[in-house]
Amino acid sequence: MFNRFINLQWKSFFRSSSFGKGLALKILMLFFGIYMLVFLVGAGIGLYFGLRKLFPSENPMWMLSQFLVYWVLVELFFRYFMQKLPVMDIKPLLNLPIKKSSIAHYILGRSGLSGYNLIAPFLFVPFAIVLIAHDYPILNVLIWLLGIFGIVLSINYVNFIVNKSDKALGIIGGLILTLYGLDYFGVLEVREFFGPIFHGLYQYPITAIIPIAIALIAYYLNYRFLKRQIFLDASLKTKSKEAKTSELAWTRxxxxxxxxxxxxxxxxxxxxxxxxxxxxxxxxxxxxxxxxxxxxxxxxxxxxxxxxxxxxxxxxxxxxxxxxxxxxxxxxxxxxxxxxxxxxxxxxxxxxxxxxxxxxxxxxxxxxxxxxxxxxxxxxxxxxxxxxxxxxxxxxxxxxxxxxxxxxxxxxxxxxxxxxxxxxxxxxxxxxxxxxxxxxxxxxxxxxxxxxxxxxxxxxxxxxxxxxxxxxxxxxxxxxxxxxxxxxx
Structure with missing residues (x-):
């Protein structure tokens, strides 16, 4: 069934009336994407040596772990604007003998393969290879990498939950500024506090289960939400909600x-x-x-x-x-x-x-x-x-x-x-x-x-x-x- 969905999406892409008009822009964006991925690979390789140069007396893995809390929050903040749940034209499929669960799984599965989720692997996989080349334990590094993938998928699916609320954006943005301010002015050693949590993915490989479990829970919550929305008459119902208006009287x-x-x-x-x-x-x-x-x-x-x-x-x-x-x-x-x-x-x-x-x-x-x-x-x-x-x-x-x-x-x-x-x-x-x-x-x-x-x-x-x-x-x-x-x- 998933192969049929992929085939339909592929045909929809090439048969779109805007395909020819936007072809040059698509090619330009493709080259830009390739450039960014090559840049990320180079940054991942240079990350180890950069951390070693900046902090010669510290372990690069430990120093990276201290900054990962900001990476998680900043990526979640920007994904709020950048990433939307991938959609497909499902109305023609709803009167066919296709399970709603299959449609929901396909939509969520596509989001897991989003280009946004490639950023972290192209950065951290080269970093992991350099770690292994410098005699870091292979098993620990590979399981740490698995934990990072779990964090990426957690961010991906949590984003679809918080994306429905503007309050969540304010909370995330406020949290980033608050943590950075506390750390910058020395009120609270934020990096020292969160560093051991992320470093535990490397030091204690069993902890890699936690981000994977969070990703699965977030996936399930999104699945339940989507499955409840996939009905043929859902688009025919008139949404009724409390009107929220602002007079903006001062503009008069x-x-x-x-x-x-x-x-x-x-x-x-x-x-x-x-x-x-x-x-x-x-x-x-x-x-x-x-x-x-x-x-x-x-x-x-x-x-x-x-x-x-x-x-x-x-x-x-x-x-x-x-x-x-x-x-x-x-x-x-x-x-x-x-x-x-x-x-x-x-x-x-x-x-x-x-x-x-x-x-x-x-x-x-x-x-x-x-x-x-x-x-x-x-x-x-x-x-x-x-x-x-x-x-x-x-x-x-x-x-x-x-x-x-x-x-x-x-x-x-x-x-x-x-x-x-x-x-x-x-x-x-x-x-x-x-x-x-x-x-x-x-x-x-x-x-x-x-x-x-x-x-x-x-x-x-x-x-x-x-x-x-x-x-x-x-x-x-x-x-x-x-x-x-x-x-x-």
């Missing part, structure tokens, strides 16, 4: 833009792909810690400018570059109504402006690394507000690819075109080059003034720029509507 103070802001905020909060942009933006606030703590980047003007533009404008880039494709499902309806296009674009600009201000405020603690970091971030925020917002909106008029908001947010190239790559040149490249040249050949103060002055000029020309952008959207109106109607683009 924005006048005519209030209704548009309400729609955008609801769209962001109710869809995983847009909600993921918010979480990613908040996570990238900590991006500066990677560079500000390194001496080699302390006086690197291009890097400091990049951090300022990137951190204060991360939501601007991630969300703004797909305007108005976020509204592609009902864009034709918007354009057919008596809705001022200018107000529509102003509401988008206002939403992005708020995000830039919030992101700058979150970066204020970087003043700990010197006034230079704060000053660059402030000038970058001004530049983003005055220059990059009009640039983002202008390039949005070239977006003609539809976005399905219910699709997985990660690894999803829907809505992506050459426009998304070209837009990074003026948004990131131009301010970085300008700031770097002025700081090197004149002074840091002049570079800061120039970046801020460009932002102020952008503010002063806000109305004329929005008029030009609105006219551009009017010219592209029918082409955008036609593009957004194509579901397999």
């Amino acid at each position: 103070r924005f006048g005519d833009m209030g209704p548009f802001l309400q729609l955008d905020l609801r769209l962001i909060w109710r869809n995983k792909r847009t909600k993921a942009q918010v979480f990613i933006s908040l996570l990238f606030v900590f991006y500066g810690l990677i560079f500000y703590t390194q001496e080699m980047y302390a006086n690197s003007m291009p890097m400091l400018a990049f951090l300022g533009i990137f951190m204060t404008g991360i939501f601007l880039s991630n969300f703004g570059q797909f305007i108005p494709a976020w509204d592609s499902s009902y864009y034709s309806m918007i354009m057919s109504q008596n809705i001022p296009l200018r107000k529509y674009l102003e509401s988008k600009a206002s939403l992005i402006s708020v995000s830039v201000i919030v992101m700058f405020m979150l970066t204020i603690p970087y003043v700990y690394f010197g006034w230079k970091a704060l000053a660059i971030n402030f000038a970058s925020a001004i530049y983003n507000l005055g220059v990059n917002i009009p640039v983002i909106l202008y390039f949005g008029s070239f977006n003609k690819k539809r976005i399905e908001l219910d699709k997985s947010p990660f690894g999803n190239m829907q809505g992506t075109s050459a426009n998304q790559f070209l837009i990074m040149l003026p948004v990131l490249g131009l301010p970085i080059i300008l700031f770097s040249l002025l700081s090197y050949f004149v002074s840091l103060e002049v570079a800061l003034i120039a970046l801020s002055l460009l932002g102020v000029i952008g503010f002063a020309l806000k109305n004329p720029l929005l008029d030009r952008i609105t006219e551009q959207y009017r010219k592209k109106k029918y082409g955008m509507i036609a593009g957004f109607k194509e579901k397999n683009n």
